[in-house]
Amino acid sequence: MIATPRPSRNQSRSVLLNASGICKHFGDFTANDDVSFSIGEGEIHALLGENGAGKSTFVKMVYGLLQPDSGQIEWRGQPTVIRSPQHARELGIGMVFQHFSLFQALTVAENIALALPPGESLADLADRVRRMSAEYGIGVDPDARVHNLSVGQQQRVEIVRCLLQDPSLLIMDEPTSVLTPQETGQLFDVLRRFSEAGVAILFISHKLEEIRALTERATVLRRGRNVGTVDTAGQSSKQLAEMMVGDSVGDIAGQARPDGQTTALLEVASLVRPAGTAFATPLRQISFAARAGEVLGIAGIAGNGQDELMEALIGEWRGRDADVIRIDGVDITREGPSRRRQLGLGFVPEERNGHAAVPNMTLADNALLTSHSLGRVVTRGLVDADATRAMAAEVAGAFDVRLPQENPMASALSGGNLQKFVVGREISKRPRVFIVSQPTWGVDVGAALSIRTAILDLAASGSAVVMISQDLEEIFTISHRVAVLYDGALSEAMVTADVTPERLGLLMGGSAAAAGLAAEAQA
């Protein structure tokens, strides 16, 4: 196809959706305050903002899940009240959610049929899916059962499901948060093809580089208010971030890498773990060392053994062999979590609600849960309530955890604040070895920055940090060395500064050739 110049911006396009003066309150909380937004036909438009900035609330109103308290939405120039998701779909608005809403037990075709009006046979529908899949290069098999598909494939099923309803506006809520760099690239190709076919795409994200790569314009929300709409091409990521956060964003200073070979504080030698259940990934001969003063990043796509490795490192799963895991030279392979903490290990698992913290306990009680074995707050089996409260308050103060009241329930905190608390709770104990999984998962830019800074400060003070993360940006920003976990096996650790995101992406996808290339690059 000859590349014809696309109509530049929105001059020659008619406006598809125009929202003006949208306000939405939940009790005392103002989620949207006088938000205005417009998108033209075939335009790719980003909605940018931190967690809690009101992005989700806004698109829920566009999709009919919520009703605005005031303000007006015009659809194709007509003032329209979007009553329900069904109504939105009838108008031609489709939405792909951040958390997939697929039925795991059903086939792709059955999943799609449920979202369409009745009347079409499953066989006809499967043919339509195949045709559309071929036309846009989506690669979705209508007969596959959803639970056998990868996350990226499931997302494509969601997209196909939306597109079969022939929408003129497709809303995507943080679609790349679960994808590898390669999958993200493929998704963007597909989205560009839709845009050329005239489908407008409203793309929610807080990943600035992606927004600059994909979208033409971005509307930035901050604390429920419209900060402005800008042409993304003319903005640097830093400018966008500043619009989003509201003040100038500090860069994480390029960390002085620990020179040469410092002491290995955490050593893992040939860690093997059979798959406990059919759902688990076995760990295959994992060996690595985390040295004093460094952050060792462990990259990889979810489901390649991260959970199993984390459990083995923190003692929730224990092997039988001696000398597999050592802290500071002490064999801890058969010790439980409390004993490991006493020996100087600190850790934060991925799931903050229910694993790192108990949602229906106060912060003081949550602080107690990881320090009862350390002797400060428990004497002769009795809990010193004042001391635990003081400890929780200290953590909250030192790590800028914003509390809605004194000593609240963990569940009363927003995701970012709770994450700051659980990370701070461990770091304030100055662990010799700190293991953290997905430290900034679903956390806004400001909180992510302060968590990453705290991790780097800890490493700089001489501790070893192991950071399991699926966020490549995070790996590249703060880890000194990086290893890739794929199918339960861990690659050699490489110096992060010498690895390109493409190579890392290929390793994460398990490409052996890429592994060779990467090794070559190291040589």
Add this chain to the structure above:
Amino acid sequence: MLEDLILTVLMTSVPLVYAATGELIVERSGVLNLGVEGMMLMGAVSAFGIAMVSGSLVLGVIAGGLAGMLTAALFGILVLGFATNQVATGLALTIFGAGLSGLLGAPLIGHAIEGLPVLRIPFLSELPTVGKLVFSHDLMAYGAVILVAAVAYFLKRTRAGLVLRAIGDNHDSAHALGYSVLGVRFMAVLFGGLMAGFGGAYLPLMLTPHWAEGMTAGRGWIALALVVFASWMPWRVLVGALIFGGITIMQLAGQARGWTIPSQFLSMLPYLATIVVLVLISRNREFSLANSPACLGRAFHAGK
């Protein structure tokens, strides 16, 4: 002799097929109703009472079904309307059904009634052996096979069946797509009650022509186990019912012939078999993901 034994096994299986197929639909929609025993007892006592008063077996069967449905409606209102705990409510329903049926049935004890007319298929039923085993049962026995076929077709081929399975798999997604989770579940619960009522009605009308307190004797629990044994697949209910029915009869036959195996051992076999099946299912991830309803027993709140 053997023919008679097989006939008895078939008849013992019929109420299990009804109750289990009904419960299968309920569980496929994501609701766990442990009150099958109670609903069967309510069905049994109502069927017997109405059949005795009216003299019509058909009216008796209908009354049994309706009584089961009414009992199920109570469960549905509590569990779906007030989002009570399904396990506790189901257990309460069993106790409630046992008590109320005993109270209502007290005046019926000691009376007897004749069975449903046997539907004899002309000519075919004259065939030796096959004719007696296959073509000379009561209407409800044939109805059980048709029921299983219809439920299998409904689940696999119809859109309503697809919606039901979807709601059992992920009620939040189904709600987001605009399906009425509670509405569909309530219908499923009512259907389950109707079928449990039919199964209960079969006992005093066909199997033993009189009413006795607690006469289901654990068949409701066996039906529940049967659903798991069948791994939520309708045709397997039929096979499982024959096996479980066979085991029940073996106990009686064994006692009559003075077998040395304790009858308690035989009566625990259905549950043992169910546990074995559960283990096998959970070892096969592919199978369990495709067939066991992921939302089973979880309350649904539309707000979230």
